[in-house]
Amino acid sequence: MAKEKDTGRKMVAQNKKARHDYTILDTYECGLVLMGTEVKSLRMGRASLVDGFVQIDGGEAWLHNIHVPEYVQGTWTNHSAKRKRKLLMHRAEIDKLESKSQETGHTIVPLALYFTNGRVKVEIALAKGKKEYDKRQTLREKQDTRETNRAISAARRRQRSA
Structure with a gap:
């Protein structure tokens, strides 16, 4: 627990x-x-x-x-x-x-x-x-948010190392 x-x-x-x-x-x-x-x-x-x-x-x-x-x-x-x-x-x-x-x-x-x-x-x-299309839309939004956050954190890591 x-x-x-x-x-x-x-x-x-x-x-x-x-x-x-x-x-x-x-x-x-x-x-x-x-x-x-x-x-x-x-x-x-x-x-x-x-x-x-x-x-x-x-x-x-x-x-x-x-x-x-x-x-x-x-x-x-x-x-x-x-x-x-x-x-x-x-x-x-x-x-x-x-x-x-x-x-x-x-x-x-x-x-x-x-x-x-x-x-x-x-x-x-x-x-x-x-509805089924609402579920797909929600998953798409989560995936887009996750990809955006990954890109931002990768850019920050590159910026710190440079």
């Missing part, structure tokens, strides 16, 4: 695919209702957010398809790896997310899973799906 110095977060898992497949409109930090063995498994730095999504049922936000593997030393109290987990959010945030997510093309996806002050938090985002 990598610890980010300025925020005090211990990152457990990130969903880089979500940032590639979706345009992020708004982000929220939420708590999770977990079992003890889930927390122990997360402390070992094991989780996957790739297929995850958030669904709002009956005024409650639920996180689906997050894979938290079973705790190795757990007994009969162990959890199931892909169970749905309740998100802890304010009522106004849930209502806002529910109304926005019902618009065409919008969804709610998890971006990161981390520890803050010993508590497990998940960063979720209201997102809109990208």
